[in-house]
Amino acid sequence: MALFFDADWFDSRLAAAGLSRADLGRVLGLSESQMTDMWKDQREISAHEVMLMSALLGASTEQIAKHAGISTPVPRPESNDTLHRIEARLARIEDSIADIKSGIETIKKLKP
Helix, strand or coil, rough: CEEECCCHHHHHHHCCCCCCCCHHHHHHHCCCCCCCCCCHCCCCCHHHHHHHHHHHHHHCCHHHHHHHHHCCCCHHHHHHHHHHHHHHHHHHHHHHHHHHHHHHHHHHHCCC
16 A cells, blocks of 8 residues: 555546546545645545545556555445445336326326
């Protein structure tokens, strides 16, 4: 694990993905000053931010945490399970909404 934030590694990953630090900041919901602090190793990175960075940069959460500095948490596997459960629930809700809309349209067609 890197003792400090490995700015060169992150810059190269961003470049390979065709992204900028500002793009990463937008995804993470961080201001420019917060991103600057991250790059200077003056801001800790949360497990949630590690997961977002992993998805955006095409690197494992372990790689992100390794290059982000010694205090960066590696997200627990159950975090991914929770995300999958939420996504599955959201899909069921969206299906239900589509069914309700379809039913409403059917009722509208039946009315004189």
